[in-house]
Amino acid sequence: MAWVEDRGGCYRVRYRRSGHIVTDSTHAERDDAFKQATLLNNATRAARQRYMPLPAPLLSQWAEVWLSSHLAADSTMARYRSMLHSPILPAFGEHRVDAISRQDVKAFARDLSAHLSDTSVRHIVTLIGQLLRQAIDEHLVFFDPTARLRLRTRPREPRPFRHRRPSPADRRPHARHRHPHTRDHRRLHRHAHQRTACPHPG
Structure with missing residues (x-):
């Protein structure tokens, strides 16, 4: 089917x-331009009637x-039959x-994308193309x-954020968050303990 496009005048x-x-x-x-497009379309219809007299x-x-007539592995043929059984033949059988038409395939792919992944939709459309190219x-x-x-393709949904459980190292107070006088207190406490432990000279 020929058509006319306006291209810069x-x-x-x-x-x-x-x-x-x-x-x-x-x-x-x-x-x-429209006359030429009409001539092409008429020639296409005549060729179709000449080479394809039957529907x-x-x-x-x-x-x-x-x-x-198609040659492929058994697993591949089983997958082709599955895709033909549903959803290709119910839609276009x-x-x-x-x-x-091209618009039929686009609408079909859009409907499939509502409940199938982008990869599955692409495989199904590819199989339709294989049939029609043959x-x-x-x-x-x-x-x-x-x-x-x-x-x-549909935009990917953001992955849910998973909260990490705090580890024992996270529960321990960090050195810079300790009280600034903790080290001095420990030193004084250790010194006092040593004084009480040592006997006084007689």
């Missing part, structure tokens, strides 16, 4: 190809084909692979809606 026609945004042409007049399969149907190779889809998709 000129108008450029852009479209998405293989997950990348490509500039087709630049025009000085807005009407000329594209549902994502649930394509997932079965993809799983049967009845959508045709060429009808899943569909591109089979000429079932013209672009990957997950390509260069920026997923917003």
